[in-house]
C-alpha cells in the first residue's frame with residue numbers, strides 16, 4: 001500500500017453546528033497533507049460537493065430525523081463516490097463532517113472490502129434508531145442504519161450493511177438506555193473509557209479482533225469521532241464527555257490498528273474548529289494531525305510485510321524464527 005487517498009466530506013446535517021463542515025480546509029491550511037507525504041503518494045480528491053442549505057437545517061417534517069432528506073441524499077452521494085474510487089493499494093482518509101457521514105462512508109467502503117471489520121471510536125454509541133433517539137439528530141444514528149435496525153423510506157438506497165459481530169465500539173462513556181439495550185441485545189463488543197484506562201487498549205482490542213477474525217486476514221476501518229478524546233485533550237467538538245481514555249491509549253489504539261497492516265481506511269468526524277479559542281483550535285488540529293501521522297506511520301512501516309498471524313498460519317515453525 002503506497003497511496004493515501006484523501007476526501008473532504010463537509011457533511012453537517014446530522015447536528016446543529018455549521019463548523020463541522022470546515023475541518024478539511026482548516027487542516028489543509030495547517031499543512032497536514034505535507035506532513036503525511038514523506039512516506040507515500042497522496043491523491044487528494046478535495047471536498048465532495050454536498051448541498052449547503054442552512055435554511056432547511058434542523059427541521060423535522062414527516063420524519064423522526066432532523067434534515068432527513070439531506071442526511072439521506074448526502075450519504076448516498078458519499079457512498080456512490082467512495083464506490084467509484086480505485087482503492088487497490090490505497091488507504092482512504094475521509095475528513096468529515098459530523099459522524100452522520102459514517103453511514104455513507106462505510107456503505108461505500110463495504111463495496112471494496114466486503115468482510116471489513118469496523119472499529120468505532122467514540123464517546124457515544126451512535127446506535128440510536130429514529131424512534132429511540134432523544135435529540136433526533138442523525139449523527140447519533142448512523143450505526144442503526146448500518147446494522148439494519150432503522151427503517152426509513154428516504155434511505156431505501158441502502159443495500160447492505162454490517163453484522164453486529166464485525167463492529168467494535170471503543171471509548172464509550174455516554175450511552176442512552178436504548179443504546180445500552182441495543183448493544184447488549186446484539187452482542188456488540190464495546191469497551192468503555194474506564195475499561196481502556198484500566199486494562200489498556202492492546203489486550204482488549206487484540207482479543208476482540210481475534211474473536212472476529214482468528215486468522216488475522218480481514219480489512220479494518222477506523223471511524224474516529226474526535227469526542228472519543230478527553231475534553232482536556234480535544235476542546236473543539238460539539239458533544240464533549242468527561243473522563244475519556246488517556247491520550248496514549250487512543251494513540252496506541254490507532255498505531256495498533258496500523259501495525260496490523262490491514263487498516264484500509266479511516267473517518268475523522270466531529271472536529272469543529274469554531275468551538276473554543278483560536279489557540280484551542282490549533283491545539284485540537286495538532287492532536288488530530290499527530291494522530292494521523294502516527295497511525296499512517298505505523299501502517300506504512302508495515303507495508304508488504306506479512307503479519308505474524310499470516311506466518312503462523314502458513315508455517316507453524318516460522319513463528320520461532322521471528
Ligand SMILES: [Mn+2]
Nearest residue numbers: 099122126225
Ligand atoms: Mn460519533
